[in-house]
Amino acid sequence: MTATAPHPTIHVHTPDPSDVAARVTVTIADHIAHVRLTRADKMNAVDPAMAEAVVAAGQSLMAADVRAVVISGEGRSFCAGLDVASFAAFAGGDPAARILPRSHDDANLMQEVCLVWRRVPVPVIAALHGVAYGAGLQLALGADIRIAHPDTKLAIMEMKWGLVPDMGGMVILPGLIRSDVLRRMTYTAEAVAAPQAQALGLVTELADDPLAAAMALAGQIAARSPSAIRAAKRLIALAESGAHRADVLMAESVEQAALIGRPHQMEQISANLSGRAPVFKG
Numbered sequence: 001m002t003a004t005a006p007h008p009t010i011h012v013h014t015p016d017p018s019d020v021a022a023r024v025t026v027t028i029a030d031h032i033a034h035v036r037l038t039r040a041d042k043m044n045a046v047d048p049a050m051a052e053a054v055v056a057a058g059q060s061l062m063a064a065d066v067r068a069v070v071i072s073g074e075g076r077s078f079c080a081g082l083d084v085a086s087f088a089a090f091a092g093g094d095p096a097a098r099i100l101p102r103s104h105d106d107a108n109l110m111q112e113v114c115l116v117w118r119r120v121p122v123p124v125i126a127a128l129h130g131v132a133y134g135a136g137l138q139l140a141l142g143a144d145i146r147i148a149h150p151d152t153k154l155a156i157m158e159m160k161w162g163l164v165p166d167m168g169g170m171v172i173l174p175g176l177i178r179s180d181v182l183r184r185m186t187y188t189a190e191a192v193a194a195p196q197a198q199a200l201g202l203v204t205e206l207a208d209d210p211l212a213a214a215m216a217l218a219g220q221i222a223a224r225s226p227s228a229i230r231a232a233k234r235l236i237a238l239a240e241s242g243a244h245r246a247d248v249l250m251a252e253s254v255e256q257a258a259l260i261g262r263p264h265q266m267e268q269i270s271a272n273l274s275g276r277a278p279v280f281k282g
Contacts, residue, residue: 023053026060031067031226032218040075046135047086051113054139055104058116067226068218069120071143072127072211079136081157099166107168110135114168117142118237121230123221127214128203133157133191137202138167141176144233145217147210148194148203155191156182175240176201225264226280231255 025036035057037044044050061069073079104112105119113135117124126143134157140146148154156173158165165173165186173182177200185192197203207213221229235255239248259265264280271278 020049020053020056023050024057026057028064028066030219031065031222032215033061033064033066033069034215035061035069035071037071037073037079040073042083043075043077043080043130044073044136045080045083045086046110046113046139047083050083051109055109055112055116058112058120061120061122067122067222067224067229069117069122069124070127070211070214070218071117071124071139072214073129073136075130077130077136078126078128078132078152079139080131081134081136082161084161110166111168114138114142115171117144118172121233122226123218123229123233125214125218127210128152128154128194129210131155131191134160134165135167138165138169141169141172145204145214146202147205147207147213147217148197149208149210150194150206152194152197152203152210153191154194154197154202155189156185157189157191159187159189223277225259225268225278226282227262227264228259228268231259 023037023039025038027034027036035054037050037054039045039047039050046054099108099110101108103109104116107115117139123145124143125145125147126140128140128146128148129152130149131153132140132148133153133155137154137156140154156165156169177185181200184190192200192202194203194206198206205213232255235248235251238251243251263282267278267280
């Protein structure tokens with residue numbers, strides 16, 4: 001595609017499938033999916049192939065037999081942000097033609113890197129270390145819970161490159177941190193250490209081994225009623241969406257009615273009364 005092409009599309013620069021496959025791995029054990037960013041030589045920076053791979057990983061878990069998901073990054077950092085050099089080929093094209101089309105429901109590809117994890121029907125936990133900058137932070141924001149090493153640095157980094165956050169972060173950030181904090185972090189692109197990020201609301205908890213802590217928490221969640229956990233994620237999402245009070249109250253009742261007396265709830269009750277771990281089927 002040249003700079004004079006009249007109607008460029010977001011499909012022109014589709015990454016090679018082998019590049020996509022090399023960026024992310026997904027393993028499932030004991031109903032827990034572990035999604036690893038595997039571009040360690042680039043600190044897991046997001047290039048087009050990484051974006052495709054992250055979204056594909058999330059999509060692969062939509063109907064999988066999993067009860068929790070953990071996202072981590074190999075190497076020195078969770079994710080250093082956008083691989084700016086990899087997007088240089090876009091400089092001569094029409095930005096609007098690339099990023100305005102909605103390719104993933106209400107989002108484009110880059111926004112879905114974050115939002116796909118909100119669409120995954122089970123809890124998602126991000127294990128952060130090193131840095132989570134720009135695109136990396138927005139990817140982490142897609143998780144329900146973020147566990148970080150105390151030395152982790154986080155930043156809304158886009159202003160460093162003369163850009164604004166545009167990967168779904170603005171859907172989630174206003175619900176996590178105060179407006180003045182969001183504005184300062186966005187305007188300055190300054191990094192904050194994980195303890196400060198926890199105080200601000202960006203990080204859920206700190207751990208010297210965030211991956212081990214994330215896997216342990218995923219195991220705890222996986223031991224709960226799968227149907228109740230999924231219902232809780234749906235309900236929280238609705239409540240956070242700004243839905244009308246009456247709609248949230250009705251959703252509470254609808255979700256609860258679908259759980260009461262069903263096999264998962266009955267097994268939870270039986271296990272509680274017997275003092276044993278529940279065994280959920282289906």
